[in-house]
Amino acid sequence: GPKVLQIPSHQIIDMGQMVTLNCDPVSNHLYFYWYKQILGQQMEFLVNFYNGKVMEKSKLFKDQFSVERPDGSYFTLKIQPTALEDSAVYFCASSLEGAGNTLYFGEGSRLIVV
């Protein structure tokens, strides 16, 4: 099936440092998402992105978070500065259309903030 690639697969970072998580979505998809999953817990929506803009963000999407997709390249999630509670697995997803459409997820980027 369609593949979403995420880089890095895991990263350990000092609290207060910046981290950028990269996502290569399915090539013809137009809608992009980030979800956060703390170990053993549910998938929680962070943000969606369409036509170069953030469409909606959840309460978990703190001011320290930002997303962009410059010139159709990687869809990125940047956290600056990181905090201990940012430790989680971050999943990128993409879909061809919006409502009711299937989201295709990457394998996740495990972030550990120490």
Next chain:
Amino acid sequence: GDSVTQTEGPVTLSEGTSLTVNCSYETKQYPTLFWYVQYPGEGPQLLFKVPKANEKGSSRGFEATYNKEATSFHLQKASVQESDSAVYYCALSEGQGGSAKLIFGEGTKLTVSS
């Protein structure tokens, strides 16, 4: 906002026995309903989805019926296999167009022993 509630896990079954994972949802809309499966170290992947009330979805022996009156979408399988061991997420599609996103339940971890 919309929400999804699932059978609390973990669930442990012997191979060949039947499975039911309950899923209830709350929404003011008419969402598409999804079952996703997540294997260790991977992102969630679509099991199947049902866009309309009173219709049934199925894949790999799993099935669920979109019950709008009961606001339920219970996952069932008549005879589970060891390879079915995974976390199962019920989800609904909330929002329209670029604001659409998936809202996930808590997930139900299934372990099948031989």
